[in-house]
Amino acid sequence: MSIxxxxxxxxxxxxxxxxxxxxxxxxxxxxxxTSRLAALPNYxxxxxxxxxxxxxxxxxxxxxxxxPQLITQSxxxxxxxxxxxxxxxxxETMLSEARAVATGAAPGVFNTDAQGLVEPYRxxxxxxxxxxxxxxxxxxxxxxxxxxxKLKPDFAARTQVERIVMAILLLASLVAILxxxxxxxxxxxxxxxxxxxxxxxxxxxGTHWGPDPMANADNPDASRYGAIPLFWGTIYIGAIxxxxxxxxxxxxxxxxxxxxxxxxxxxxxxxxLEILAGVPTVVYGYFAALTVAPAIRDMALATGLSNxxxxxxxxxxxxxxxxxxxxxxxxxxxxxxxxxQAMRDGSLAMGATTSETIRRVLVPAALPGIVxxxxxxxxxxxxxxxxxxxxxxxxxxxSANPLDSMTTVTVQIVAMLTGEGSFDHPATLSAFALGFVLxxxxxxxxxxxxxxxxxxxxxxx
Amino acid sequence: MVTxxxxxxxxxxxxxxxxxxSVYYGDKKAIDNVSIDIPTKxxxxxxxPSGCGKSxxxxxxxxxxxxIPSARVEGDIMxxxxxxxxxxxxxxxxxxxxxxVFQKPNPFPKSIYExxxxxxxxxxxxxxxxxxxxxxxxSLQRAGLWNEVKDRLTDSGTAxxxxxxxxxxxxxxxxxxxxxxxxDEPCSALDPIATAKIEELIDELNGRxxxxxxxxxxxxxxxxxxxxxxxxxxxxxxxxxTSDIFxxxxxxxxxxxxxxxxx
Numbered sequence: 185m186s187i188x189x190x191x192x193x194x195x196x197x198x199x200x201x202x203x204x205x206x207x208x209x210x211x212x213x214x215x216x217x218t219s220r221l222a223a224l225p226n227y228x229x230x231x232x233x234x235x236x237x238x239x240x241x242x243x244x245x246x247x248x249x250x251x252p253q254l255i256t257q258s259x260x261x262x263x264x265x266x267x268x269x270x271x272x273x274x275x276e277t278m279l280s281e282a283r284a285v286a287t288g289a290a291p292g293v294f295n296t297d298a299q300g301l302v303e304p305y306r307x308x309x310x311x312x313x314x315x316x317x318x319x320x321x322x323x324x325x326x327x328x329x330x331x332x333x334k335l336k337p338d339f340a341a342r343t344q345v346e347r348i349v350m351a352i353l354l355l356a357s358l359v360a361i362l363x364x365x366x367x368x369x370x371x372x373x374x375x376x377x378x379x380x381x382x383x384x385x386x387x388x389x390g391t392h393w394g395p396d397p398m399a400n401a402d403n404p405d406a407s408r409y410g411a412i413p414l415f416w417g418t419i420y421i422g423a424i425x426x427x428x429x430x431x432x433x434x435x436x437x438x439x440x441x442x443x444x445x446x447x448x449x450x451x452x453x454x455x456x457l458e459i460l461a462g463v464p465t466v467v468y469g470y471f472a473a474l475t476v477a478p479a480i481r482d483m484a485l486a487t488g489l490s491n492x493x494x495x496x497x498x499x500x501x502x503x504x505x506x507x508x509x510x511x512x513x514x515x516x517x518x519x520x521x522x523x524x525q526a527m528r529d530g531s532l533a534m535g536a537t538t539s540e541t542i543r544r545v546l547v548p549a550a551l552p553g554i555v556x557x558x559x560x561x562x563x564x565x566x567x568x569x570x571x572x573x574x575x576x577x578x579x580x581x582x583s584a585n586p587l588d589s590m591t592t593v594t595v596q597i598v599a600m601l602t603g604e605g606s607f608d609h610p611a612t613l614s615a616f617a618l619g620f621v622l623x624x625x626x627x628x629x630x631x632x633x634x635x636x637x638x639x640x641x642x643x644x645x
Numbered sequence: 646m647v648t649x650x651x652x653x654x655x656x657x658x659x660x661x662x663x664x665x666x667s668v669y670y671g672d673k674k675a676i677d678n679v680s681i682d683i684p685t686k687x688x689x690x691x692x693x694p695s696g697c698g699k700s701x702x703x704x705x706x707x708x709x710x711x712x713i714p715s716a717r718v719e720g721d722i723m724x725x726x727x728x729x730x731x732x733x734x735x736x737x738x739x740x741x742x743x744x745x746v747f748q749k750p751n752p753f754p755k756s757i758y759e760x761x762x763x764x765x766x767x768x769x770x771x772x773x774x775x776x777x778x779x780x781x782x783x784s785l786q787r788a789g790l791w792n793e794v795k796d797r798l799t800d801s802g803t804a805x806x807x808x809x810x811x812x813x814x815x816x817x818x819x820x821x822x823x824x825x826x827x828x829d830e831p832c833s834a835l836d837p838i839a840t841a842k843i844e845e846l847i848d849e850l851n852g853r854x855x856x857x858x859x860x861x862x863x864x865x866x867x868x869x870x871x872x873x874x875x876x877x878x879x880x881x882x883x884x885x886x887t888s889d890i891f892x893x894x895x896x897x898x899x900x901x902x903x904x905x906x907x908x
Contacts, residue, residue: 446714526751530814533709533747534764534821535740544763549754 190244190320197324198237205232205335212337223341231341234348235331240324247316255308262304267297371623374616381610382409387617393580393596395614397605409614411621413580417590418622421501421572422565425586429505430565431558434512441513442520443542454517461510469574472503477575484587495577498586504571511561512554519553520546556633563629567622569594593618660685660825660855661706661743666720668701668710675701677879678720683825688847688856690866690887693876694902699859702876703827706857707743708736724825741768743825744818749834750810752802752817757794760802760813761785764821780820788816789846808839812846819850826850828858832865844869863903867891875899 209225256279259265269275282301284290286309335341379387390410437457441450477499484492523546531541547554577589578599600615659682668676676698683689683706691699701710708729710716722729729739741764752760761781764770771777781798785791790812794805802813811831818826828847832840847856847869860866866873867887874884875898883890883899894900 524751526747526749527753529709529712529747530751530753530817531763532712533707533740533745534767534817535737536763536767537737540767544767545753 187244187248190247190316191241193317193320194237194240194244194324197240197321197328198233201236201328201332202229202233205229205332208332208335209341212335215337222338223343223345227341227345228335228339230345231348232328232331232335234345235327236324238348239327240320243323244316244320247320251312251316255305255312258308258311259301259304264300264304267300368623371616371620374613375620377608378610378613378617381613382617387411387614388621391582393591395600395605395611397600397603397609397611409610411593411614411618413582414591414593414596414618415621416582417497417576417580418566418592418594420584420586420590421497421576421592422504422568423562425498425501426505426508426565427558427562429502430508430512430561433505434509434557434561435516435554437509438513438516438520439542439547442517443538443546454514457510458514460507461514463507465507465568465570466574468503468507469570472499472571472575476503480587489587492587493577493589495575495579495589496587497576497590500572500575501586503575504565504568507568507571508561508565511564512557515557515560516550516554519550519557522553523549552636552639556636559629559633559636563626563633566592567594567626569598573598593622597622658685659683660725662723663702663706664721664723666702666705666718666722668698668705669715669717669719670713671715675879676705679881680720681874681881681884683855683857684872685855686852687871688851688858688869689872689874690870691857691859691874691876692861692863692866692902693882695861697876698879699874699876700829702881703829703857703859706825706827707740707745709745711736741821742823743827744821744823746811746814746818746826746828746831748830750807750814752805752810752813754801754803756799757785757802757805757813758798760817761820764817768821770821784816784820787819787850788812789842789849790816806839808835808842811835811839811843815843815846815850819854823854825855825857828856830859830861833861840865863891875902877902 206225206229209228213225259279259282260268268278278295278298278301281290281295281298282305285292285298285302286305387409389412390408391412392408392410393413394408396408437453441454441457445453477494477496480496480499480502481492481494484496527545527549528541531545532538536544572592572595576591576595578591578595579589580591580596581588583590597615597618600612600618603611605611661683662681664680666676666679667674679702691703693699704710705718706722706729708718710718718730721731724734724739724742727734729743753763755763758781761784762771762777765777765780771780782791782795785794790809793809794800794813802810805813811834815826815831832843835843844865847858850856851869851871858866858869870887872884873887873890875882875890875894875896877898883894883896885895890899891903894903
């Protein structure tokens with residue numbers, strides 16, 4: 185019995201309750217000889233409908249999560265379950281095969297031992313399906329009856345409905361937060377597992393990165409989880425090379441657009457710049473890997489370097505910088521534009537030129553906003569994955585030469601998760617530890633940036 | 646078309662003079678054919694109802710209207726006989742000589758010291774730290790603010806009270822040693838006590854600088870100015886000694902405005 189049916193039941197019953205409650209509320213109006221009810225009939229209707237539908241939907245959702253386990257348990261309790269092996273892979277397959285046949289998703293069993301389980305499964309499915317429907321309906325009727333009995337001419341249905349709606353809105357806003365917390369919890373859990381195998385000191389301060397997914401107890405490789413080269417590569421590409429490109433270009437374009445460009449040009453260029461932020465990063469990745477990286481290698485060859493890398497940190501960093509320009513420029517633009525016109529007039533009236541006014545008054549006044557924009561841009565750059573996956577290499581070099589190949593945290597996360605190691609191997613788990621570090625760093629940057637922006641806003645309001 | 650503008654004024658040493666000045670915002674004429682002489686040694690007040698163009702005309706005197714793209718100025722405005730719109734004098738030099746104080750105090754979000762030092766620095770008026778210190782102290786003293794802020798010159802200018810901020814802005818204008826100071830309703834955002842202090846300050850500065858003040862308050866014009874020009878609907882209706890304008894206006898419209906019949 186699928187959850188869809190239960191949902192449809194909830195909606196149907198809710199509709200019935202809605203109509204009934206509305207009709208009831210209309211009769212109040214005739215009986216009480218006054219058109220002044222405490223709430224409009226529609227609010228009475230919604231009150232009943234919500235009291236029917238919401239408990240039903242909540243129960244149906246919970247039931248759809250609990251029922252499969254109850255079904256499995258009842259199958260395991262049946263005598264037919266004796267044929268199952270104690271545990272392991274085969275037991276799981278047999279169970280899922282029997283379930284597939286019982287629900288009609290598969291025509292027959294592959295493993296003949298599972299055939300005996302099909303019948304108990306079928307029985308359990310229909311039994312729990314019926315229980316689900318009956319309980320759901322019961323809940324709906326109870327909710328409907330309880331709320332319907334509360335309807336009176338002076339019942340404040342509107343306040344009640346508004347309260348329920350508010351609770352729904354609150355839940356909606358909690359979903360994103362709770363999901364984030366859940367993700368964080370799973371990240372922490374796997375990270376702890378990883379640190380059970382590799383010392384955090386080695387991980388955070390080791391300078392050699394080379395996990396071997398095939399390593400095992402006979403061939404330990406604990407010394408090779410030093411993440412410093414990854415952190416360095418991430419910072420070098422995302423926070424240094426990319427920012428050397430993005431900060432001056434972004435700032436200058438913001439200054440030009442707010443202070444010099446005529447309104448018609450600004451109306452055209454600003455949206456165009458912001459569209460850049462919407463280009464999928466994989467497109468930038470192509471550009472970096474197929475155009476910029478070979479060009480840089482050719483240039484390096486032309487200047488006489490022997491054997492330059494075709495996956496240089498420079499290529500990834502340059503393209504990432506271009507990708508980041510809109511972030512820097514749009515934040516800088518907003519904060520420069522937010523400096524009151526009076527400041528600008530004050531400076532110009534002192535005989536300052538436009539450029540002096542920008543350098544000495546507008547940019548200093550807008551600096552907190554600009555800095556916050558840069559920090560958001562950095563956090564975006566170091567978390568960026570696609571460009572570096574396509575254009576940076578997987579070789580973990582600790583080097584200051586931008587023409588060397590380097591790798592980043594995100595590249596290694598992808599490499600480790602899609603690698604050949606089993607899921608409980610430290611090489612795979614290291615992806616979670618890397619992700620956790622990345623999460624903490626970007627969280628910290630965003631937190632500081634938002635605090636700075638907030639203080640900056642208060643300064644003028 | 647240039648006529649004798651103020652037959653009743655005997656002193657002719659004009660610091661600035663406007664002849665046939667009209668200001669447009671796009672197609673809209675905000676100031677129509679105004680001619681006036683701003684005396685060197687006096688405070689001149691521009692009065693008139695809101696929207697009469699007095700602020701627009703004030704902003705024409707140091708070319709602040711240049712910052713509004715649609716604004717256009719016709720006619721001649723002279724500073725010491727030099728046309729400020731067409732001569733070699735550029736806008737930077739002009740504004741160093743003709744300073745301005747705005748309606749709402751607008752100190753920069755910098756320290757008190759840096760607020761004053763800003764002008765001397767951009768115009769290269771002070772040589773070294775000692776000279777700059779001296780300029781800052783002198784300007785703050787002239788603006789009557791020195792005793793209140795001398796112990797906290799590094800505090801932000803925006804941390805001062807409204808009246809102090811406005812005197813800081815006046816000190817900032819004084820710091821570049823201007824010849825003319827334009828004040829655009831400098832007290833409209835201040836309480837009566839702060840207003841009294843600014844008026845006192847204007848009195849003290851009178852004679853050292855040519856001062857033009859736009860004001861909504863006729864009492865203020867009467868208190869601080871020696872010359873008054875009455876603007877109405879983009880025209881300068883009447884100009885003369887403040888005492889004459891307030892006691893014996895020649896024009897019907899001036900009389901109506903001063904007696905409070907409109908405005």
